Amino acid sequence: MEFGVTKIASLKANGVSIDIPVLVQPGQAPDTVGIAIGYGREKVGKAGNNVGVNAYPLLSVAKGIVNYSVTSNVDVKSSEIEYKLAMTQTHQTIMGRDIVQESNLKEYKKNPAAGRHFPTVATADGAVGATTLSMWEMRERNNHSWGMVIDLNSCIGCGACVISCQAENNIPVVGKDEISRSRDMYWIRIDRYYTSDMSHEVAEKENVNLVDMYHQMEDPSENPQVVFQPMMCQHCNNAPCETVCPVVATTHSSEGLNQMTYNRCIGTKYCANNCPYKVRRFNWFRYTENEAFDFHMNSDLGKMVLNPDVTVRARGVMEKCSMCVQRIQEGKLNAKKNNRRPIDGEIVTACAQACPTDAIVFGDMNNGESEIFKLLEREHKKRMYYVLEELNVRPSVSYLSKIRNTEA
Amino acid sequence: MQVTSPVRAPLVTSGKKLHDVTNDICKQVEGKPTKLWIVAFTISVLLLLYGCFCLYKTWTVGLGVWGLNRTIGWAWDITNFVWWVGIGHAGTLISAVLLLFRQKWRTSINRAAEAMTIFAVFCAGSFILMHVGRTWLAHWCLPLPNTYGSLWVNFNSPLIWDVFAISTYLSVSILFWYVGMIPDLATIRERATGISRTVYGALSFNWSGGAKDWQRYEQVSLILAGVSTPLVLSVHTIVSMDFATSVIPGWHTTIFPPYFVAGAIFSGFAMVLTLMLVTRKVFKLEDYVTVNHIESMNKIITLTGSIVGVAYITEFFIAWYSGVEYESYCFINRATGPYWWAYASMMTCNVISPQLFWFRKIRRNIAATFVISIIVNIGMWFERFVIIVSSLHRDYLPSSWTMFYPTMYDIGDYIFSFGLFFTCFFLFAKYLPVINMAEVKSILKSSSVNNNKS
Numbered sequence: 048m049e050f051g052v053t054k055i056a057s058l059k060a061n062g063v064s065i066d067i068p069v070l071v072q073p074g075q076a077p078d079t080v081g082i083a084i085g086y087g088r089e090k091v092g093k094a095g096n097n098v099g100v101n102a103y104p105l106l107s108v109a110k111g112i113v114n115y116s117v118t119s120n121v122d123v124k125s126s127e128i129e130y131k132l133a134m135t136q137t138h139q140t141i142m143g144r145d146i147v148q149e150s151n152l153k154e155y156k157k158n159p160a161a162g163r164h165f166p167t168v169a170t171a172d173g174a175v176g177a178t179t180l181s182m183w184e185m186r187e188r189n190n191h192s193w194g195m196v197i198d199l200n201s202c203i204g205c206g207a208c209v210i211s212c213q214a215e216n217n218i219p220v221v222g223k224d225e226i227s228r229s230r231d232m233y234w235i236r237i238d239r240y241y242t243s244d245m246s247h248e249v250a251e252k253e254n255v256n257l258v259d260m261y262h263q264m265e266d267p268s269e270n271p272q273v274v275f276q277p278m279m280c281q282h283c284n285n286a287p288c289e290t291v292c293p294v295v296a297t298t299h300s301s302e303g304l305n306q307m308t309y310n311r312c313i314g315t316k317y318c319a320n321n322c323p324y325k326v327r328r329f330n331w332f333r334y335t336e337n338e339a340f341d342f343h344m345n346s347d348l349g350k351m352v353l354n355p356d357v358t359v360r361a362r363g364v365m366e367k368c369s370m371c372v373q374r375i376q377e378g379k380l381n382a383k384k385n386n387r388r389p390i391d392g393e394i395v396t397a398c399a400q401a402c403p404t405d406a407i408v409f410g411d412m413n414n415g416e417s418e419i420f421k422l423l424e425r426e427h428k429k430r431m432y433y434v435l436e437e438l439n440v441r442p443s444v445s446y447l448s449k450i451r452n453t454e455a
Numbered sequence: 456m457q458v459t460s461p462v463r464a465p466l467v468t469s470g471k472k473l474h475d476v477t478n479d480i481c482k483q484v485e486g487k488p489t490k491l492w493i494v495a496f497t498i499s500v501l502l503l504l505y506g507c508f509c510l511y512k513t514w515t516v517g518l519g520v521w522g523l524n525r526t527i528g529w530a531w532d533i534t535n536f537v538w539w540v541g542i543g544h545a546g547t548l549i550s551a552v553l554l555l556f557r558q559k560w561r562t563s564i565n566r567a568a569e570a571m572t573i574f575a576v577f578c579a580g581s582f583i584l585m586h587v588g589r590t591w592l593a594h595w596c597l598p599l600p601n602t603y604g605s606l607w608v609n610f611n612s613p614l615i616w617d618v619f620a621i622s623t624y625l626s627v628s629i630l631f632w633y634v635g636m637i638p639d640l641a642t643i644r645e646r647a648t649g650i651s652r653t654v655y656g657a658l659s660f661n662w663s664g665g666a667k668d669w670q671r672y673e674q675v676s677l678i679l680a681g682v683s684t685p686l687v688l689s690v691h692t693i694v695s696m697d698f699a700t701s702v703i704p705g706w707h708t709t710i711f712p713p714y715f716v717a718g719a720i721f722s723g724f725a726m727v728l729t730l731m732l733v734t735r736k737v738f739k740l741e742d743y744v745t746v747n748h749i750e751s752m753n754k755i756i757t758l759t760g761s762i763v764g765v766a767y768i769t770e771f772f773i774a775w776y777s778g779v780e781y782e783s784y785c786f787i788n789r790a791t792g793p794y795w796w797a798y799a800s801m802m803t804c805n806v807i808s809p810q811l812f813w814f815r816k817i818r819r820n821i822a823a824t825f826v827i828s829i830i831v832n833i834g835m836w837f838e839r840f841v842i843i844v845s846s847l848h849r850d851y852l853p854s855s856w857t858m859f860y861p862t863m864y865d866i867g868d869y870i871f872s873f874g875l876f877f878t879c880f881f882l883f884a885k886y887l888p889v890i891n892m893a894e895v896k897s898i899l900k901s902s903s904v905n906n907n908k909s
Contacts, residue, residue, distance in 0.1 A: 136854050136855075137856065137857055137858075138849075138853045138854065138855075138856040138857075140853065141853055142784070142853050143780075144780065144781075144851075144853070146851075146852060146853075225519075228522070228524055228860075229524035229525055229526060229527075229857040229858075230519070230524050230525055231525060236854070238852065238854035239854070240853070240854070257783065257787055258787055258791050261784060261787055261788070261791075262791070276854075278852065278854065287701065287702045290609075290611045290612065290700075291611075291612050291613065291614065291700075291701065292609055292612055292614075293595075293596050293608055293609055293612040293614035293615045293618070294595045294596060294608060294609065295606065295607070295608070295609040311595070311603075311606070312588070312589070313587050313588065313589050313592045313593060313595055313596070314518070314587050314588015314589050315586065315587055315588070315614055316523075316528035316529060316586070316588070317528070317529075317612070317614055317697075319525070319528040320528040320529055320701070320703065320847060321701045321702060321703060323702055323703075323850065323851040323852075324851070324852060325525065325526055325850065325851075325852060325855035327525075328525060329518070329523075329525070329528065329588065330517075330588070331517055331518055331519030331523070332516065332517040332519040333517060361589075362517045362588070362589075363517065363518065363587075363588025363589035364588060364589065365588075434852075435851055438702055438851075440702075
């Protein structure tokens with residue numbers, strides 16, 4: 048069955064019945080139903096009118112207080128009516144890959160690099176670190192070197208970074224239909240992975256063959272752990288996207304940014320295909336002045352929310368995280384006007400600014416006084432790692448491993 | 456120069472004489488279009504018109520009319536591109552490589568095969584232009600002087616190598632095809648009257664048929680054959696590098712160049728057979744394209760099909776042997792994941808079906824050959840689909856994994872290429888000599904049934 052396609056169920060409680068699509072969520076306790084309230088509004092304007100189903104009629108009011116917990120006389124009946132839920136992520140598990148590296152407090156106390164994976168490649172002289180070999184010479188970075196560190200321990204998966212990035216960078220709203228076609232335009236996304244009962248270790252112990260192992264890895268556990276991982280352009284220093292563009296529309300800046308030249312882009316999509324992180328976004332349609340996308344960019348009033356410092360992209364071009372290059376440029380100019388170097392914390396990306404837990408730290412990795420410099424110095428060979436380090440793409444974005452406060 | 460053995464079966468049957476050859480081939484050009492031709496041509500034009508409508512929508516609305524998404528940036532577009540380029544290869548192989556190897560049986564089929572090459576490259580080219588988000592700027596892929604501080608193309612990009620490879624291939628193929636046709640165009644001119652005499656006269660560049668003309672013609676043919684031969688290997692090698700130089704598991708494969716070249720010849724020969732079996736029937740050319748020709752081509756199909764089969768198995772071995780997590784998952788997913796049906800179709804059509812040609816009865820059976828030639832081309836389409844889509848849809852980060860669902864425009868734009876191809880092919884078949892008369896005549900003496908009387 049196509050992923051996201053589900054059935055409409057009729058849910059009866061409190062003497063009222065509503066029809067609502069069902070999503071079986073890993074980790075949801077048996078015999079329970081969870082519904083988000085606040086949907087199905089009618090007088091809120093085009094953003095909210097008739098979106099979803101209003102669940103309030105199911106609730107009862109006692110002594111002026113809404114009782115959100117309904118425990119008796121609940122009846123769920125599945126119908127045969129199919130319904131397609133729009134989801135940005137349609138695969139649930141991490142498939143035994145070292146993308147999110149994690150450990151627990153007990154192990155971490157013994158070894159700050161607990162749970163870390165150090166990829167190696169085989170050479171004639173034995174195994175060496177995956178990033179020690181290169182066909183390319185690294186460019187010198189004498190001025191700034193912008194980078195980002197994301198602490199997976201702090202990320203709570205709230206999505207504030209996603210929305211602030213969308214607002215800052217004029218990212219088009221594409222609507223439900225496009226999301227269900229896997230065409231979200233977010234420059235930063237929150238990847239969410241459930242744990243699975245199957246792993247390489249379990250397969251080895253129980254003699255499960257590769258095919259069955261991978262198939263079972265797709266199923267989340269009955270009661271899974273969850274990890275969140277903010278993912279955006281990693282601004283690779285050996286960027287796979289840059290070499291394949293036929294018209295040099297995506298290049299590397301002397302400050303470590305992987306930059307898109309929108310007006311040079313002809314839209315071959317080769318860069319997006321060759322991106323191991325799948326963070327590049329293509330303008331499938333003209334999202335402005337288009338009746339089919341009647342969101343904020345289709346009216347004069349709506350367009351007032353656009354950021355004048357950021358180009359609105361045309362149909363047929365590729366876009367992606369720029370590390371808020373407009374803010375970097377503004378910060379550098381302000382510093383220059385005052386005849387000084389930019390101060391750490393003066394330039395901050397939209398995602399880092401919005402993060403309520405400070406999980407995202409942005410800054411100049413060449414500045415010895417910066418928070419990011421100190422953080423990287425402290426966590427080097429400990430919690431700090433690069434996603435897909437074995438590819439030797441040398442990202443400017445690094446992650447800090449997740450340490451769970453558990454004993455085992 | 457050409458050594459023949461009386462033991463060998465004749466290449467041209469029914470005791471055709473020199474004048475019969477001229478009559479049999481020119482008859483099609485000079486006569487009124489047959490009913491069958493009109494019907495076939497009308498269908499082709501209708502397909503083309505419907506395709507043009509879909510193409511118009513694709514270009515005016517945006518690539519969003521296709522089923523592509525943020526994870527799968529290429530699907531039917533590049534599948535079709537590689538498929539058509541591959542089909543083209545047989546023409547070049549037959550006309551260039553087989554010429555250099557003095558394979559006389561090629562003379563009856565080289566003209567149509569070369570025409571097929573050119574039209575297939577047209578179709579392939581149309582997908583290059585289609586898959587680009589801003590087609591109106593596609594010329595930026597050419598290293599043209601410009602006012603952007605003279606901004607050049609990225610010579611590191613395999614897509615730029617593609618641009619050079621395909622454009623070279625197209626120009627050399629057109630040149631080779633046209634030069635080879637000049638003596639035959641002159642033959643038609645000599646028999647024509649009125650306006651067609653003027654037209655074919657102009658097309659034949661005032662060919663006089665003198666010894667000097669023939670000497671130059673032979674020289675140019677040989678030089679062009681020499682130039683074309685490396686193209687048979689280089690074009691699909693470069694196309695394969697679009698994938699081989701990337702970092703995507705399932706694409707990043709060093710065996711791609713030889714594997715793609717073998718696959719290209721495989722599908723190309725299948726397409727030549729499909730077309731020639733119909734043409735020989737419709738135009739009554741059974742004496743020129745004989746069962747021996749068909750058998751020879753079927754042998755090449757079996758050989759290249761087996762090479763492709765070995766390549767498939769090698770990929771699996773390397774995926775396991777490399778010990779790379781992503782690589783081994785990619786291939787397990789290919790065979791057992793959501794696209795298993797595409798993989799199974801590919802294996803059945805490409806590896807198993809051509810093995811039937813080990814039986815002499817089957818490879819000399821016209822109906823069986825026709826069916827298998829179509830199966831092979833279906834299989835080769837699936838091969839490219841499997842490589843492109845099944846590799847992209849589940850690459851490194853499982854969060855982005857998704858599926859590809861084609862839309863009516865994916866299908867419509869594919870139909871466009873069929874419309875284009877068959878419209879061109881039917882125009883060629885009617886208005887130009889489908890068999891190289893001059894070259895067939897050259898082998899008549901040594902390879903005809905009544906080789907002493909002509």
